[in-house]
Amino acid sequence: MLRRNQTAISDFTLLGLSNQAEEEKLLFVLFLGMYLVTAAGNGLSVLAIGLDAPHTPMYLLLANLSFADISSTSTSVPKMLVNIQTKSRSVSYNGCIVQMYFSIVFTVVDNFLLGIMAYDRFAAVCHPLNYTTIMRPMLCSLLLAFSWVLSSMVALTHTLLLTGLIFCDNNTLPHFFCDLAPLLRLSCSDTTINELVLLVVGLLVIAFPFALILFSYACIIRDVLRISTTGGKWKAFSTCGSHLTVVSLFYGTILGVYFFPSSTHPEDTDKIGAVLFTVVTPMPNPFIYSLRNKDMKGALKKVVSKMVPPFKALGL
Numbered sequence: 001m002l003r004r005n006q007t008a009i010s011d012f013t014l015l016g017l018s019n020q021a022e023e024e025k026l027l028f029v030l031f032l033g034m035y036l037v038t039a040a041g042n043g044l045s046v047l048a049i050g051l052d053a054p055h056t057p058m059y060l061l062l063a064n065l066s067f068a069d070i071s072s073t074s075t076s077v078p079k080m081l082v083n084i085q086t087k088s089r090s091v092s093y094n095g096c097i098v099q100m101y102f103s104i105v106f107t108v109v110d111n112f113l114l115g116i117m118a119y120d121r122f123a124a125v126c127h128p129l130n131y132t133t134i135m136r137p138m139l140c141s142l143l144l145a146f147s148w149v150l151s152s153m154v155a156l157t158h159t160l161l162l163t164g165l166i167f168c169d170n171n172t173l174p175h176f177f178c179d180l181a182p183l184l185r186l187s188c189s190d191t192t193i194n195e196l197v198l199l200v201v202g203l204l205v206i207a208f209p210f211a212l213i214l215f216s217y218a219c220i221i222r223d224v225l226r227i228s229t230t231g232g233k234w235k236a237f238s239t240c241g242s243h244l245t246v247v248s249l250f251y252g253t254i255l256g257v258y259f260f261p262s263s264t265h266p267e268d269t270d271k272i273g274a275v276l277f278t279v280v281t282p283m284p285n286p287f288i289y290s291l292r293n294k295d296m297k298g299a300l301k302k303v304v305s306k307m308v309p310p311f312k313a314l315g316l
Contacts, residue, residue, distance in 0.1 A: 009171040012096050012186075014089045016080065016176045017271060028084045034279050035077045041286035042066040057120050057135040062289060064144055065113045065246075069282030072106035075099055076177035076278050083176075093167075096178035097159060104155035104180065107277055108205055112147035114247055115209025121240045122216035126223045154201055161197060165189040174271075177278075181270050206254065213247055242289045249281050 018024055045066040049059045076099070083089055091099070123134040158180055168188040175182045180198065184191045220240060227233045253276045 009093065009167050009169070011090050011092045012171050012173045012178065014080075014083060014091055014176060014178075015172060015174045016083065016089065017275075024084050028081060031077055031279065032081055034283055035073055035081070038073050038279070038283045039070055042070045042282065045286040045289070046070075057137070057140040058117070058124070060140060060144070061113060061117050061120060064147075065110065065117070066286055068106045068109050068113065069285055072103065072110065072278050073282050075102045075106065076274070080176045091178065096173075096183075097163065100162070100178045100180055100183065101155045101159045103177065103278070104158055105151045108151040108154050109147050110250065111205060111209050112151065114243075114250060115212040116143050116147065117243050118209075118213040118216040118247070121243055122219055125220045125237075125240065154205060157197065157201065158194075161194045162187075165191065165194070175274065176271065177274065179270055179274055210251065213251075217244070245288050246285055249284070253277060253281055 016024070017027055043066075046063050049063040049066075079091070079099070120135055123131050127134055162180070162183060165184075165187040166189045167186060170186060170188075173182055173186060184194050184198070217240070220237070224233050224237050253273070
């Protein structure tokens, strides 16, 4: 059992994003729409890559990113939608801990995948003749395995530390899902160790992939500027455009929400950051990649064309 004997509560009450009935109706429609778009877009990307896209490291990484994005959104949004519809804001202690664990896993793995994808683009642009040697299948598989295992270990560390805390009479969580920071503030135990681990591990998890991204793009820009023709420069840099857009969205969110927060209330910062990470940023990723990539466009068209005849046969 995840719940410790010294924890006085058996469940948490999630306040959500609003307590106004009219606002909740609008939020339900908005989040349901965004969730369906995210699930459909990323799901089609995974299908297209698995069935028709070239089996190269870039597409394998993109499939993992799409899967992580679907999973990240699915850890929080469906529960929030159910709570709005049923007018129930309760979540069990164990359910809350499990939700927090998986939300950390998928957020952290997103970060690692963006770093590996930057290295992949560095190898493709700066060392095109040696690309297949540098990004060989075994190395790509090891990097992916490392990302998922390390993300799970980070989440498990925070989870085990949290289950050692005591939660007293106050079980009201000012959030729409079980996030780590508001749970720490809710505890009546000393959370110094938890907060220190959160700070140190969080900085390391962000710093290493971000440093790899900066290094990769510094080398890419240097090599692209050496190309004499404008057409050659554009062709070389266009291979990185999709990834650079997604990186800008991801780290721009971190910078804007956590380093330059507009609100003095930490619970508001938590909600804004959670909405952006779990709902907003995963939604455009498949469209960014598919719209800028001929192989993805072709693969998506093939998948959609295969899906249409069965629906027509059913009269849908």
